[in-house]
Amino acid sequence: MSSHKAIGGRLFTAPFMVLLVIFLIGCFFMFQRFTSGIGSVSNLNGGFAWGIWVVYDVVIGTAFACGGYALAFMVYVFNKGQYHPLVRPAVLASLLGYAMGGFGAFFDMGRFWQFYEIFLPGNWNFNSVMLEVGLCVAAYIIVLTLEFAPALLERLGMHGLLKALNKVLFLFIALGVLLPTMHQSSLGSLLIAMGHKVHPLWQTLHMQPLLALLTALTMGFSIVIFEASTSAVGFGRHSESGLLSKMGKVIVGLLLTFLLIRLVVLMLQGKLGLIFAADFASLMFLLEMVLFVIPLVILLSSERRSRGGQLLIAAVSMLLAGSLYRFNAFLFTFNPGLGYSYFPSVSEIMITLSIIALELMAYLILVKTLPVLHREEHA
Amino acid sequence: MKRRDFLKATLGGTAATLCTTAEARPNLEPAPEAVGMLFDSTLCVGCKACVSICKELNDMPPVTDNEQQIWDSARDLSGETLNVIKVYKDGDAKTKDAEINGYCFEKRSCMHCVDPGCVSVCPCTAMRQHKVTGIVTHHADVCIGCRNCMVGCPYNVPQFEYNELFGQIQKCQMCNQAGLERVDKGQMTGCAEVCPTGATLFGPRKALLQEAKHRMQLKPGEIYNYPRGDVSKPYSHHEKEVPAYRDHIWGEKEAGGTSVMHISSVPFDKLGMPAVGDRSAASVAETVQHSIYSFMALPAVALAGLTYVVRRNTDDDNDGGES
Numbered sequence: 245m246s247s248h249k250a251i252g253g254r255l256f257t258a259p260f261m262v263l264l265v266i267f268l269i270g271c272f273f274m275f276q277r278f279t280s281g282i283g284s285v286s287n288l289n290g291g292f293a294w295g296i297w298v299v300y301d302v303v304i305g306t307a308f309a310c311g312g313y314a315l316a317f318m319v320y321v322f323n324k325g326q327y328h329p330l331v332r333p334a335v336l337a338s339l340l341g342y343a344m345g346g347f348g349a350f351f352d353m354g355r356f357w358q359f360y361e362i363f364l365p366g367n368w369n370f371n372s373v374m375l376e377v378g379l380c381v382a383a384y385i386i387v388l389t390l391e392f393a394p395a396l397l398e399r400l401g402m403h404g405l406l407k408a409l410n411k412v413l414f415l416f417i418a419l420g421v422l423l424p425t426m427h428q429s430s431l432g433s434l435l436i437a438m439g440h441k442v443h444p445l446w447q448t449l450h451m452q453p454l455l456a457l458l459t460a461l462t463m464g465f466s467i468v469i470f471e472a473s474t475s476a477v478g479f480g481r482h483s484e485s486g487l488l489s490k491m492g493k494v495i496v497g498l499l500l501t502f503l504l505i506r507l508v509v510l511m512l513q514g515k516l517g518l519i520f521a522a523d524f525a526s527l528m529f530l531l532e533m534v535l536f537v538i539p540l541v542i543l544l545s546s547e548r549r550s551r552g553g554q555l556l557i558a559a560v561s562m563l564l565a566g567s568l569y570r571f572n573a574f575l576f577t578f579n580p581g582l583g584y585s586y587f588p589s590v591s592e593i594m595i596t597l598s599i600i601a602l603e604l605m606a607y608l609i610l611v612k613t614l615p616v617l618h619r620e621e622h623a
Numbered sequence: 624m625k626r627r628d629f630l631k632a633t634l635g636g637t638a639a640t641l642c643t644t645a646e647a648r649p650n651l652e653p654a655p656e657a658v659g660m661l662f663d664s665t666l667c668v669g670c671k672a673c674v675s676i677c678k679e680l681n682d683m684p685p686v687t688d689n690e691q692q693i694w695d696s697a698r699d700l701s702g703e704t705l706n707v708i709k710v711y712k713d714g715d716a717k718t719k720d721a722e723i724n725g726y727c728f729e730k731r732s733c734m735h736c737v738d739p740g741c742v743s744v745c746p747c748t749a750m751r752q753h754k755v756t757g758i759v760t761h762h763a764d765v766c767i768g769c770r771n772c773m774v775g776c777p778y779n780v781p782q783f784e785y786n787e788l789f790g791q792i793q794k795c796q797m798c799n800q801a802g803l804e805r806v807d808k809g810q811m812t813g814c815a816e817v818c819p820t821g822a823t824l825f826g827p828r829k830a831l832l833q834e835a836k837h838r839m840q841l842k843p844g845e846i847y848n849y850p851r852g853d854v855s856k857p858y859s860h861h862e863k864e865v866p867a868y869r870d871h872i873w874g875e876k877e878a879g880g881t882s883v884m885h886i887s888s889v890p891f892d893k894l895g896m897p898a899v900g901d902r903s904a905a906s907v908a909e910t911v912q913h914s915i916y917s918f919m920a921l922p923a924v925a926l927a928g929l930t931y932v933v934r935r936n937t938d939d940d941n942d943g944g945e946s
Contacts, residue, residue, distance in 0.1 A: 283785030290701060290782050293773035321929065323936040354768020354783050354790055361765045367747040371909045374771045375746035376916065414937045418929035426922060433911055437744045437775045439878075439904030440897050449907055453915070580779050582895050583699060 248332055248615035263601040270598015273591040285591040291584025296596055299574040301348025303431050304567045309341020310464030313424040320417050329618035334468050336616055339388040340603045347599055373433045380427035390416045395614045432456025435573055443525050443577035445518050448509045458502040463566040465495050469559040489550045492543040499540050525577040535565035647910045650879030650903045651738035657757030659828040659882030661835055665720045665866040666822035667728040673814035673823055677706040680813040702784030705795040706732040711894055720866050720888040729894040733780045733795035735759050738879035741772035741781055743905035757882050758799050763791040777899045811853045826854030828882050835872045835886050843867040879903040
């Protein structure tokens, strides 16, 4: 009945056990965080109030989780039905990625025991970008759960409920395109209010939401390519590089738009000189540009685009570029003022790693037990 | 074809709105009755009486450094310190208030911005600006601890109590928070009251600005009768030679201005003041946010368009079940 199937196999493989160990180590520090406070496990301080829990787990992690968003755009908005086989695994990865973001946000929340205050309409400050991010991400996690629910319902044989869900699913798919557009752009808007603390090369003011959205989309498409390529290798499945290479063309368009806007804005703001200032920020900017241009060079050639290995390099470079863009803006070149510095502590890093490990373990278990990946003969 | 047009229109509208800055929100204006403080760096002798009274009134412990347990030695603002006196030193640091080979003192505490970033970014309205006094207060009962106020403050004023499991944001509330309410009771802030030289002066923002401007007009070397306490009703005065003030009142205009203003004879960038510019970051952020989310009209239109398009496109392959 379903065009997807569980790939089955042993759950407790060697990679799984490694992830489990990482997760358990992290659990120790999570316990510490919830018994002795944020200060006992992190290097966050008065100037750097946001460290890797916000910047990696939420700001970058949710961009990594934009595969479902990017594919929903392709399949349901531009009606490219041939990408359908990639949707379900991408939705799962998105669900797990966003859940990780939510998890990270909860760890980071200074007053976690009253997190619900943000959901009480009486408290809402409509001037706040953070309000939009918080509510919209929470709503999207629910939407992703519903988008992924058919896989679970199929597995459990609950066909009545499945049919009912399928009837209204279009509404959730539409929300699944709208919500990430909103909060992924808002993640960029968060930088506007930080004003002078954001390095001039990354403080593009009005253009922040658009640049954040464009990188979210390129990272979304790249993660689909990355996941499809690695599961082709890891699970010994048929490669879908034909489909993936077409996706490469879309990335080229998005990338060119991003680079054009970025450079024109810097030019209009009269900041181009800073690119060659030969300081840390200019170095990071140039590194970022190289990482953005590598996928462009690969994907512009139809010959390179059709080669699985090249495609994977392009995707990885794009993911690194998008991550570095966000890391640079929020953390690496962020300057709150004299006397403040930040480097994550071991326990802080371990907590983030253990959440990633949890995410990967959940992915492995779910693709083996639920009908997530597309049946080979259709691919 | 039709749905494609529909989609294009929707996306086009989104893009157009994103680029619109026509209805930019200007900086907020100071409340007519706003109260504030004027810190005159040239009068400060670094006695830190203000730091001490601040801790006492706000019930905060001294911060100790190394083995030194006798007095408070906080170096910067924190969850336990709302006000701190910092020292500027250059070269042999022999002359007070000289930029070269000199030293001077600088106060760090909430500037009570006229257009406060912390109030703008707080998702839960836990940061509030009083309509009459302009005082920015924090209300931990609705705060989730996202700490956006910290990154959204140009001066790194709000501080989280990282060392406590159930910590909260702390900041100067001009001694007017519930339970203390000194300003409401007609008193002045603790730091202004105890300041022996009038370096920290309390009063209506307008009167303080006038006083600051007056000091800029004075000739270096002449004698001026400096007030202590509240500028509108000083409890005493003292005579002192006028220093060579920089012609710059920090907080008159900076990012929309502040209610706590500083004057000095050493340039403010040397004293660690940030390059905030004239436009408040909050006003830019709110302009962008409200262009996109005005009455949720744009998202609503986008959702309607998307629902229509998705509905059409999922109908095509409906029999196998949607995945």
